[in-house]
Amino acid sequence: MGKSSKDKRDLYYRKAKEEGYRARSAFKLLQLNEQFQLFKDVKRVVDLCAAPGSWSQVLSREIFSRDEPDAKIVAVDLQPMASIPNVTTLQADITHPKTLAKILEIFGGEPADFVCSDGAPDVTGLHDLDEYIQAQLILCALQLTTCILKPGGNFVAKIFRGRDIDLLYSQLGYLFDKVICAKPRASRGTSLESFIVCLGYRPRPGWTPTLREDGSTEEFFEGSGIGRASLRDDLELEEEERVIAPFIACGDLSAYDSDATY
Amino acid sequence: MTEIKLLQSSGPILAVKFVDSLLLSGEGPHLVANDVSTTSRVFQKLAFKKNKIHGIAVSSKNVVGLWGGRSLAFESLAGLLDEKHAIEELAINDWIVHVGFSTDGEVAYVLTSHNLVLVINVTTHKILSSKSCGEKSLLYSGYVSVTGTEVTVAAGTVMSGIVIWNLATETIAHNLKGHEGSIFGVRISDDGKKLISCSDDRSIKLWDLETGKNIATGWGHGARIWHLQFFQKNTKILSTSEDCTVRVWDAESEDLANVEVFNAHQGKNAWCGDVNEEIGIIATGGSDGRLRIFDVQESKREGAVIKQWSPESVSDATETPFTNNEIFKEYVAVAGGVVCVTSEGSLFFLNKELQWKLLLKDPRFAGFSLVRSFEIENVVVVTSKDGTHLLIKLAEDGSVQEQKSFQTEGLKGKVTNVLVTTDIDTMMMVVESPVPSDPFVLYVFSSGLDVKSTLKLPKPDTRFVSSSLAYDVQNDWILISSRYTTLVMYELSSQTLLHTWKKFVPGDTVSSVRVSLSAKNKVVFSVVIRDGSYYYLEVTNEIGEIQSSILGENRIQKGFLEGMLESDNGDILLYGFRSSQFFVWNETQQYEVFTETCGGPHRQWLFKRLEGDSFMFMYTRASSINVRVTGKFPLHSRAINVGNNGREIRSISIQQKVRADRTNLMLTGSEDTCIRLSVVDDAKHIKNVWSERKHVSGIQKVKFIDSNLAISSAAREELFVWSIDDTYPKRPYISVLATLAPTSANPDLRIMDFDTVPVLEAEKTVGYLLATVYSDSAIRIWYFDLKSRSFKLLVEDRYSTCCLLDAALITREAALYLMTGATDGYISVWNITEILDSSLSVSGGKCLLQSLKTDASTKLPECLVKQQIHQSGIKSVDIRSTPEAVYIITGGDDNSLSLLRLFSRNPSSLEVLSLVANAASSTITSVEFIPDSLKVFATSVDQIIRIWDYSVDDQLTLEKKEYVTVADTGCSAVASIGDKPIGFVGGAGLSVYSLEI
Numbered sequence A: 001m002g003k004s005s006k007d008k009r010d011l012y013y014r015k016a017k018e019e020g021y022r023a024r025s026a027f028k029l030l031q032l033n034e035q036f037q038l039f040k041d042v043k044r045v046v047d048l049c050a051a052p053g054s055w056s057q058v059l060s061r062e063i064f065s066r067d068e069p070d071a072k073i074v075a076v077d078l079q080p081m082a083s084i085p086n087v088t089t090l091q092a093d094i095t096h097p098k099t100l101a102k103i104l105e106i107f108g109g110e111p112a113d114f115v116c117s118d119g120a121p122d123v124t125g126l127h128d129l130d131e132y133i134q135a136q137l138i139l140c141a142l143q144l145t146t147c148i149l150k151p152g153g154n155f156v157a158k159i160f161r162g163r164d165i166d167l168l169y170s171q172l173g174y175l176f177d178k179v180i181c182a183k184p185r186a187s188r189g190t191s192l193e194s195f196i197v198c199l200g201y202r203p204r205p206g207w208t209p210t211l212r213e214d215g216s217t218e219e220f221f222e223g224s225g226i227g228r229a230s231l232r233d234d235l236e237l238e239e240e241e242r243v244i245a246p247f248i249a250c251g252d253l254s255a256y257d258s259d260a261t262y
Numbered sequence B: 001m002t003e004i005k006l007l008q009s010s011g012p013i014l015a016v017k018f019v020d021s022l023l024l025s026g027e028g029p030h031l032v033a034n035d036v037s038t039t040s041r042v043f044q045k046l047a048f049k050k051n052k053i054h055g056i057a058v059s060s061k062n063v064v065g066l067w068g069g070r071s072l073a074f075e076s077l078a079g080l081l082d083e084k085h086a087i088e089e090l091a092i093n094d095w096i097v098h099v100g101f102s103t104d105g106e107v108a109y110v111l112t113s114h115n116l117v118l119v120i121n122v123t124t125h126k127i128l129s130s131k132s133c134g135e136k137s138l139l140y141s142g143y144v145s146v147t148g149t150e151v152t153v154a155a156g157t158v159m160s161g162i163v164i165w166n167l168a169t170e171t172i173a174h175n176l177k178g179h180e181g182s183i184f185g186v187r188i189s190d191d192g193k194k195l196i197s198c199s200d201d202r203s204i205k206l207w208d209l210e211t212g213k214n215i216a217t218g219w220g221h222g223a224r225i226w227h228l229q230f231f232q233k234n235t236k237i238l239s240t241s242e243d244c245t246v247r248v249w250d251a252e253s254e255d256l257a258n259v260e261v262f263n264a265h266q267g268k269n270a271w272c273g274d275v276n277e278e279i280g281i282i283a284t285g286g287s288d289g290r291l292r293i294f295d296v297q298e299s300k301r302e303g304a305v306i307k308q309w310s311p312e313s314v315s316d317a318t319e320t321p322f323t324n325n326e327i328f329k330e331y332v333a334v335a336g337g338v339v340c341v342t343s344e345g346s347l348f349f350l351n352k353e354l355q356w357k358l359l360l361k362d363p364r365f366a367g368f369s370l371v372r373s374f375e376i377e378n379v380v381v382v383t384s385k386d387g388t389h390l391l392i393k394l395a396e397d398g399s400v401q402e403q404k405s406f407q408t409e410g411l412k413g414k415v416t417n418v419l420v421t422t423d424i425d426t427m428m429m430v431v432e433s434p435v436p437s438d439p440f441v442l443y444v445f446s447s448g449l450d451v452k453s454t455l456k457l458p459k460p461d462t463r464f465v466s467s468s469l470a471y472d473v474q475n476d477w478i479l480i481s482s483r484y485t486t487l488v489m490y491e492l493s494s495q496t497l498l499h500t501w502k503k504f505v506p507g508d509t510v511s512s513v514r515v516s517l518s519a520k521n522k523v524v525f526s527v528v529i530r531d532g533s534y535y536y537l538e539v540t541n542e543i544g545e546i547q548s549s550i551l552g553e554n555r556i557q558k559g560f561l562e563g564m565l566e567s568d569n570g571d572i573l574l575y576g577f578r579s580s581q582f583f584v585w586n587e588t589q590q591y592e593v594f595t596e597t598c599g600g601p602h603r604q605w606l607f608k609r610l611e612g613d614s615f616m617f618m619y620t621r622a623s624s625i626n627v628r629v630t631g632k633f634p635l636h637s638r639a640i641n642v643g644n645n646g647r648e649i650r651s652i653s654i655q656q657k658v659r660a661d662r663t664n665l666m667l668t669g670s671e672d673t674c675i676r677l678s679v680v681d682d683a684k685h686i687k688n689v690w691s692e693r694k695h696v697s698g699i700q701k702v703k704f705i706d707s708n709l710a711i712s713s714a715a716r717e718e719l720f721v722w723s724i725d726d727t728y729p730k731r732p733y734i735s736v737l738a739t740l741a742p743t744s745a746n747p748d749l750r751i752m753d754f755d756t757v758p759v760l761e762a763e764k765t766v767g768y769l770l771a772t773v774y775s776d777s778a779i780r781i782w783y784f785d786l787k788s789r790s791f792k793l794l795v796e797d798r799y800s801t802c803c804l805l806d807a808a809l810i811t812r813e814a815a816l817y818l819m820t821g822a823t824d825g826y827i828s829v830w831n832i833t834e835i836l837d838s839s840l841s842v843s844g845g846k847c848l849l850q851s852l853k854t855d856a857s858t859k860l861p862e863c864l865v866k867q868q869i870h871q872s873g874i875k876s877v878d879i880r881s882t883p884e885a886v887y888i889i890t891g892g893d894d895n896s897l898s899l900l901r902l903f904s905r906n907p908s909s910l911e912v913l914s915l916v917a918n919a920a921s922s923t924i925t926s927v928e929f930i931p932d933s934l935k936v937f938a939t940s941v942d943q944i945i946r947i948w949d950y951s952v953d954d955q956l957t958l959e960k961k962e963y964v965t966v967a968d969t970g971c972s973a974v975a976s977i978g979d980k981p982i983g984f985v986g987g988a989g990l991s992v993y994s995l996e997i
């Protein structure tokens, strides 16, 4: 996300500067909201992998413009973030159970209305590993979501559509009414980046999400019945369920195309 | 019944392991075994349905453990060698980082990415227990070390620390801190005492496992390190990196001295490695799909030499006193060894047993002398500045058999250069002075060292400083090369200057010319330019006058080229210098064969290829003579597998025309900027012929536009027309026919796609109409004229503001159309017949040239059709023209596939016949109509290839799908080669399938 010359000519980059957003990512969230009304009635948000903070800026402007007394935004990232009005920032690794416990603590037992994660790890070039790490990041965000999101609430996470993305679509389908693959116009056409928009959280009957400090994400989801591969005693290979989520392009198609600058 | 069958695949090799006489490698989901000494393939077996093999381990019972993703397998070596035995894929529920075996081989320890170890019975596959130290953070690397009954786990975390814990007690012994960034590799020595680690900070750290202290840190790699290993009794460390180098480090030195650097792989990433201690070799696997073998005990090989002599040591050995400032000057190869002259005119002989002998001392050659040799005849010729020549014939043992002197008379200037023929039986020598009116004096010698004839060749009328020569016996042509990329050719016996090539290519010194091919009235010369490029120059005299053309050309990535030679199997080897090293590079197979750190090109040096793929390199450094002979390479080959680019393949094009030997030509364009010309054989093995480095940006598209022409496009508005000459049986040649000039001074836009239509005049193709689409929405239609090799802009316009992705030219009976697909999901069609009518006409479905008088370009007419088909970018389009209508298949970024029909109802209708919304779970990157069928081949990033049928009511129905191991699946090409259509799928690798439909 460095400021290459490619970025400097990008309209979104310039628009972000004009409107006071710290990153062009802001327009991705704004376009997603345009399509799905994600901010409607939202007061308490967790913004994961938030640095430099443009999504929190968008959320802050939206929520706090409505004069909500109980409003709360918590932004978490490995990198430090400059302060944003009405946002509590936390510098931490979201894959660590301790971090998730801290966020729950900050919310003080109250549920969140919306959880979002714009996380992306550094790509190594080893495709399988990159897909796995990305999935783990989303899984950690999902782990927190199942502990903190109110029933009927929404969850948005950045994804890279690769070989096993349909495993994730299937698993999310067990937890949400609607799972959509959304691509905002602000995302470069040539990149594999898009967002899963999960609408209407439905806690799994018979499963209480329990965050344990010494537990792994696999252990957390055991018993959730969302179709994650289980460890068979005889190591038998289990095929996991796959589902193709519907695709929706968001944002005005006649709007600016970042692919046209280079 | 539709069947998709995998024929060949090439892709990243993520794991290698030596076992007995085999070298095992993980190539995608296949386990491959090569015989170590012959380097031939013993077996290839599918291990996992989808996951790639990331690791291979072997137990004391010769049970091979394989893992990748959450997949696992345990197979005995005997079972693997049994053709009928299939590998049983097992699985756990998380990513496997490493598998270790207990000392007795009964039990396996499977370490997951959450720092959990499953203890599994190797035979029954039952999970005996699950161990954890409580620290369950995400790991990028790890290692299970077994010493006796002690099992220690090293866990490389994402957060910079390495957790060392004991399996039995499940307690943490150390948390090694010091690295910055995620830990990508950890390895414990076989005695359990030391640990080596690497991280995102690109350093290698050596730790003492007893104290937990960091003993040493080594630096050198330019990018992430993936594999680390101890060898030679833990005194050495092997590392492989994203920077494509493989390095050896001294584990006993204070700062982990880097003792060896091998340029191992192409593109990005040397993923894995293993050491065979018995033979003394390292094997590594890379993204380029090949296995590389490196010798770490070269000095022990038969015939290997590493020696150095100072002037004093030679003086002592030969009991010949040297004067104070006497230094070694030139040296040349002869049949029995090397002859060297000193600054005092002493001639020494070094034999194959490395003994020096004084041949003679001749004060006429003190100060300035030029030494050359006729190797086969064992003759040396020494020349002085004033034209005195001494010819010496040597016996095998270096004794002087014959000596003759003579003088070059009649030159106004001093002698500045002498060139000799080096590879044929005639001994010829050319003498040059810098005075332009002095001719080249050419002598032909008898075997008795007498001057048989003296010829005078007049110099060309241009600056000339000779550098090398080549003589073709058949045509009696002699070619002399010079600086200023100038060449001159003579008919020798008549002493006639036939042709001069004045600055015929960019660059300066021509370092070498050789006869590559010779026929009556036709010679192909190889011309090597020191700046780093080389050419095949075809010279003919068929019509009574000399004509020439560039048959093939290329350049190396970095460095200076001194010469070219062909190995026994026809591979082209290039050699030269790169910073402080001398290198030999296999240009055909694209790998480095030999390097020697000698200090750089400005010194005396001598290079020879010896029998059995061994090399001799001799050079003077700091007044000493150094010799290195590699000796017999312990294995049959230094590289196993043909491999591919090492970066993603972005475009594939197959030449439909079948060649005489039933092979086909293939072009591929990659992210690494190279255009590769390969030959696909009957069994669909792909053999690389050329790897062209003309583009400087990642390739967008490459396509054959005719049987001997191709076009490639990339970013920075690069577009080249390539000419392929396939008339020579030895190999096809490729050269740049024309370059499209960019439209701006600082171009950075991508030419995303293009299409062509031949333009005829009197039934012959005289040019092509070329439609190009740009990332900034620009559309340009050119006329490319074959004769003048020039482009004329006929149409220039803009679609809108968004990036265009696809372009197609559609010819109908009497009309021509342009179609585009864009990132906004729209298909647009224009009828361009009228706007082009001053240049060409369309009749009987063909474009005919009218004239090219019009000066200015025009804009496109009103759009005929503009319809949204996809929600986002249309990534791929294919056209099928029938007399009734035009069918279009499109694949989108929105996972959907559409079948459209143009013109069936009326001239401006685009019907959507069938639209499949969730045709893939990710971007569809390539769609093609399968020849001779009503089926479509679709490739998508979800790594699934699908065959769709539309024979029933033009509705797309899925017939067959198949998983493809190629990640970043970006392009494909379907060709009807032989009796079945063949599908080529490219991305991070290349897979070939036969499609039975």
Ligand SMILES: C[S@@+](CC[C@H](N)C(=O)[O-])C[C@H]1O[C@@H](n2cnc3c(N)ncnc32)[C@H](O)[C@@H]1O
Pocket: A022, A023, A025, A026, A048, A049, A050, A051, A052, A053, A054, A055, A056, A076, A077, A078, A079, A092, A093, A094, A095, A118, A119, A120, A121, A137
């Ligand atoms: C594309 S940026 C997010 C941009 C942000 N949404 C905004 O609007 O400014 C991705 C971020 O993910 C963060 N990240 C990656 N892995 C993480 C982890 N395990 N825990 C916390 N943050 C992480 C990175 O530090 C990086 O700042």
